[in-house]
Amino acid sequence: MKITFTINNKEKTVEVSPHQRLLDVIRKELGLTAAKEGCGKGECGACTVLLNGEPVASCLVLAPQADGAEILTVEGLLSEEGDIHPLQQAFLDAGAVQCGFCIPGTIMTSYRLLQEKANPERQEIREALAGNICRCTGYQKIIDAVELAAEKWQAGGEVQ
Secondary structure, eight states: OEEEEEETTEEEEEEOOTTOBHHHIIIIITOOOSSOOSSSSSSSOTTEEEETTEEEETTTSBGGGGTTOEEEOGGGGSOTTOOOOHHHHHHHHTTOOSSOSSHHHHHHHHHHHHHHOSSOOHHHHHHHGGGOOOSSSOSHHHHHHHHHHHHHHHTTOOOO
């Protein structure tokens, strides 16, 4: 079956099977490899993308469910010139990137949080990131990065 959706502001039409996962379409059909398969059960957050503005585990979404949807992956945060997003820069500045496996999903979850709440408390950041497992950082630097991005946003630097 053919489905059409918008991913990273580009309309795509792809042929999918009824049981094909969105993660596989994104990675294998479209070549967008930032979203990772960690557990395949929706528990680790490594495959998180925004589907119609909400963070989802793309390993649990069947591709046909994305027909007509808006999808945003971490690749879609890059500027037209290829510059990284201010949120990504905050992760670098805070030293929140170690092995990097969890970072695309963590950034997408953080991006959505900052869209909802421009200046979240540390506890709100922790709660938002509860579905994203990181084995390297101990989360403190990730939380610091989200706070840094929020501060830059408040100071007039754009995060969205």
